[in-house]
Amino acid sequence: MLTREEFLKYLRGALNHLYDDPGYLRRSPLATLLGVADRFDAPAALRRILIEAIESLEPMGDEPPQSPAWQIYGALYYRYVQQLSRQQVADQLGISVRQLSRWQRAALETLTDVLWEQFDLERKLSESVEGPLEQGPMVAPTVDEELAWLKEVPPEAPVDLHQMLLAVLERIQPLATQYGVHLEITALEDLPYLAVHQLALKQILLNLISVAIHQVPGGTITISGKRLPQEVEIEIRCAGGHPGVAPVANNDQASVEMAYYLVNMCRGKLDLSIDQGKFDARLTIPALEQLPVLVIDDNVDTLRLLQRYTSNTRYHLIGTDDPNQVLTLVERFSPRIIVLDVMMPQVDGWELLALLKQHPLTHHIPIIVCTILPQEELADSLGADGYIRKPVKRQAFLAALDRLAGRREPVSR
Structure with missing residues (x-):
């Protein structure tokens, strides 16, 4: 035994x-x-x-x-x-x-x-x-269990959209040929790398393009990309074709549902219009390291941990263990979000929070208090925009950043 x-x-x-x-x-x-x-x-x-x-x-x-x-x-x-x-x-x-x-x-x-x-x-x-x-x-x-790693594990490497689409079109070309559909890629110049799991994005595109093929037999499917401020928009559009010539595949609905699910797991967005003979998809995926995030924490191991958490995501982390450097770093990097530890030996973190909320350089920047202290109510009362209790988990950290990343900055400082 x-x-x-x-x-x-x-x-x-x-x-x-x-x-x-x-x-x-x-x-x-x-x-x-x-x-x-x-x-x-x-x-x-x-x-x-x-x-x-x-x-x-x-x-x-x-x-x-x-x-x-x-x-x-x-x-x-x-x-x-x-x-x-x-x-x-x-x-x-x-x-x-x-x-x-x-x-x-x-x-x-x-x-x-x-x-x-x-x-x-x-x-x-x-x-x-x-x-x-x-x-x-x-x-x-379950699907959640099977794909939980998409949220728990950072992407292994940034994704080049052009190379990804070439691989996807090569894989799906036999199906396109079967339905007499022409595939083409346009307008992909000067796009940033994508902060997404390569396997997930490939499956999203395969699902969407295969459904599009079924909708426009004999037609043309055009795939293009456009740079947005913090993301890349991928558009899949159809033209021509002969609606009704080929039967709609029975699993198209399942393919669409899985595409939506994977997009959500990858922190993206999908807008889809589909009907017999019509297909228009706009897929938005976070771009790599477009959003600077300033982290102030006297523990260098915490800084390294959060650096690992944001590796190959849309966030570019700037860390410092010296609170006196905050304003200098703000002027240099213009962070979109500040993450602040309040238990530091050099300064009172609560006082620093109050200062940052009043200073003309930083009053408009969302601040997340990240501390081992159970003081979420206090952080909120002092103007913090978010709160994370240590020890920090990757999913919780990125979710907190995601909640604040969409805020618009005031035009003036």
Whole structure:
């Protein structure tokens, strides 16, 4: 029978290979114990289970920052979910590396308790003494589960729209030929790279163009791109054709629904007009590093973490651990958003917030207070436009930036 120490060993191994080796996760005994070994997406399913179990340990907002609950959660979240080094995790938690080792052991024990109870492992292991470990019931992943990585994982690299469209048209050309449709690309010069997952954008375009082909057999589909202030608009238009010559595919509605879903996951926008013989789509995708964001935090590891969060997104992060440099950096970079830590040794962050809200250079810039303190109401009363409680998660950070990115600046300063 599997011992608790063996389970801890398997758990530690899976966490150490959470992102870098899908084969390891697929072969891990945890995949069998937690009922996902036979799924086609076993590595992703196991990864989701472990991350969700860690996130379930996040303390309530009124828990003191230095409490054991926060230390346990931070030891797991920063080390395994955020993949920080041991030194970086220790710095983030304000403890030594030696102390972190003790907290990590306690954290793994706590995580084991969560999984042990959630998956009823005591019963499963007792029933499998004479045979292989019993697997849980097979449940097909939902769309949200299957595609959660689009929000959780940063894009691997910026996307060149022209190269992307060439690849998409090559892939879909046989279908276009079958329906007698001519495909052409126009007006793609001087466009910025896109802050989007390449695979997601490719599937969005394949879905939309395949539906367009069904609408205009014998016609022409033109794809163009246009630079917007912070995004790129991709337009797919149809002309000519013989409506009704070819039957509309039964799965066109499903293709459109999936396109909308993927666009939303990629923080884009889709406007679509479709009818027999007519098709007009306008797809808006965030452009890469078009929006400067100034972050003031005395913890350089936090600055590095937020830099990772905004990598290959539409945000260009400028970080400083010196609050006295704020106005100089504002003049130099004209940030669209300021993210401010209020627990800094050099200055009182609350006073700095009040100053920035009154200064002619910064009074119009939205400010997000990012702190370990449970003081959202205070931040709001002092004029903050947003609040994020540390430890910061990537999705929450980008969502906060997204909420403020659409605000228009006053014309004058």
